[in-house]
Amino acid sequence: MKTIKIRAIVEGTVEGIALVSPIPISFFGGVDAETGIITDSENPLFGESLTDKIFVFPESKGSTVGSYVIYGLSVNNVAPLALIANEAETIVVAGAILANIPFVDKADQDVTVSIKTGDKLVVDTTQNIIILKKE
């Protein structure tokens, strides 16, 4: 078991399986709001669903409409359980607030390296930590 310190942006404590994007994500044009499937063909996660996963990514990019996509994911019941970024930026902050999805950033390490797709995690914003329970 390993613990990673983080900053909480949207509060919440959840346990789930990680899905890790090694490259920056654009929610607008990169994720289907109706299905939760990653549609960016340049992303190695192309075709994977982020529904009920803890979605880990380095940072976000693209149009600010991405906020509405994140909100759409939650309205359509296909949202991820939580979001973890190295660096939060306003598109995802706004989206996570509207959708009420726990969102953390600023770990003391590169989360896209120390967390692997399939790892079991707990995101805990009462203690501002991620607990890595191992794959």
Add this chain to the structure above:
Amino acid sequence: MFLTKEQQKMLDGEFGHAIAKLTQLIVKIGEVNGATRLIPIKNAQIAGVSYLTVGEPIFTFFNMLSEDNVKVSVPSWLNPAGMDMKKWKEMGIKNDFAEKQRKIIQQYQKMGIQTTLTCTPYLIGHKPKFGDHLAWSESSAVSVANAYYGARTNREGGPSSLASAITGFTADYGLHKKENRVPKIVVAVKATITHFSDFSALGYWYGEKFHGIIPYFKSIKNTNIDQVKMLGAAMAASGSVAHFHIAKHTPEAEKVDLSYISETVTFDENDKKQIYDHFNQIKERVNLVVIGCPHTSLEDVKLIDSSLGDKSIKEGIKFWVFSSQELMQNDKAKKLLTNLEEKGVKIFTDTCMVVSPVVRENYKNIVTNSAKAAFYLTREGTNNVNLLSLSEIIERVSE
């Protein structure tokens, strides 16, 4: 974050769920960016209008807002839509797109937002005042508001500008603070800068090289609003530059602290040529000319008319100009439009080549005088674009 009693009540939900969410959104964006308080804004300019760019997710968001029947608390204006609201059929817009687009506009209208549908609110009478705090989202308008008028706005997103329009506040960070408005790079402009496309090329060149860094331009002789808007728009498109200074011309330039300057660079004829060469992609015949990125002023439109003189646009080439509906209302403007239509020039309002689906879809080879338009039209790799000055364009496509 320090909140006033009223702001705290908004956050706690005393004014409903939607207001609480929107306040939380502003507070969190502020916290992430190191703000310690919220500040009142004078007005808001809201992006996220074209159905092409917002898609279906916007409707779920509108549903949440309409449950609480929220209204804007400051004057607020909309960015361009995906079509001319009257002449959409002439543009080649399909019925289902038009229907979705109208629904979006109606939703914004219900919130009390003025449906100006322009990226240049300052050309239709909404000129910011020096020192005003604003929440604007269209990147070229943000840059003009900061640089040309000395007002203060970050580049807001669609959701955050709407949240500010409704709550009346934005978070105090970034360009709202004087210390973040200082230039870091001096640009000595050696190249001749006369045409709008030259200003556009300069902005494009700078933004691409110095992403996000505020420049201080030296030795630009003349600047009017139409030239500055071309410069700012291109810089914002290629490099997310949201503020700049021009020595002797922009209102903050004289007193701004120059002690943070770390580098001086020059923009010479060769640099200018490189930008024009980069957007010199049309090998076959031209299908469409697009002017009006950002939206044209009435002066811009007059210039097209006078440059054309007695000539008309050649058969088989379309010539589209994008502007704002307000500027085209009076009799003089209408007469000008009729004149231009006879010469083969079509003026569309409420929309532009970047946010309307038909330009990219229906026309392969496009000529423009805007480097911002060239940037967006070539981004997906399906269109060829030539960047030329207005006089070169007219020379090429008229007879």
